[in-house]
Amino acid sequence: MSEPIISVDGLSVRFPVGRSGFWGGKQRLLHAVDGVSFDVARGEVLGLVGESGSGKSTTGRAILRRVDASEGTIRFKGEDITHKTGEEVRRLRRHMQLVFQDPYGSLNPRQSVLEIVAEPLLVHGMIDRISDARDQVVEFLDLVGMPPDAVDRHPHAFSGGQRQRIGIARALALRPDFIVADEPVSALDVSIQAQIVNLMQELKDELGLTYLFIAHDLSVVRHISNRIAIMYAGRLVEIADRDAVYETPMHPYTKALLSAVPIPDPAVEKQRQRIVVQGEIPDPVDPPPGCRFASRCAYRQDRCVEESPELRDVDGQQVACHFAEQIAAGDLVAR
């Protein structure tokens, strides 16, 4: 296999969140991401899925060097970029871009579409004046399915889906290889979501892109992902080929997430059993020593509370659960 475009090894990100006690006690740290490792192969789409606060955005931002890693290594095309700063990060940005969740908040309402899409080119010294990029911007707009006369209009003239197309055009302007798409359709109407996901799929094929595609549920990433990584409370709990995740989910949390995905066949859908996870999410400032999911897991055993499970290979899937085999074999029954 060729070298992965992105390689994340043991990534942890902790945020200082004030001190304990009144008079300058110990610095408290919020464990947003904890010991996460994965690769993204060239041309691949890795879906990164988990509920709110699980650390998906922080993982994506760490890869793009928008937030510092506290531990671990991030490699881009084999080069260690973990501690790159300043001009080096600026140069990396040409190759790695972010598509934002919120197409309303992420586009400057005072800029024209021409300015929005051409700005990265100006910042990176690839043009001298915004107006020089007019033809290029029209081409990028065409690529994302927007008419040429959009160039002189402002974001408010467009719908959410159209704004996200503009956001994608902006991310593509520097012709990056790798894109972190951070919930690019979550803010859009369900009817529009598939259009934008399809557009991203087409652009990926046409331009040879690689994506880390973040979502909070498993329905959005199904068609576009080659592999899917599931995060829970800062940790990776499962990572496997797309079909394996949907057909033989191993981690109890993956099973629960999957049970929330509607099934297109109405007869099957009627019989879908929703697994409702109850219980508290662990405090990210004081994470428990055992499995982060233990407080909500229907299969919890004593060992789960005592010992944190590492990701390991179980039947070709990577899963962080002490009892994955027993659960798969039906030897352990959900409470």
Ligand SMILES: Nc1ncnc2c1ncn2[C@@H]1O[C@H](COP(=O)(O)OP(=O)(O)OP(=O)(O)O)[C@@H](O)[C@H]1O
């Ligand atoms: N700059 C920051 N300072 C302090 N805490 C932060 C910061 N950024 C994120 N966090 C915390 O880190 C944890 C992970 O946040 P993150 O935004 O990565 O989650 P997420 O999976 O993207 O969630 P969502 O689905 O809501 O976008 C959360 O507890 C969040 O409150």
Ligand SMILES: [Mg+2]
């Ligand atoms: Mg997020």
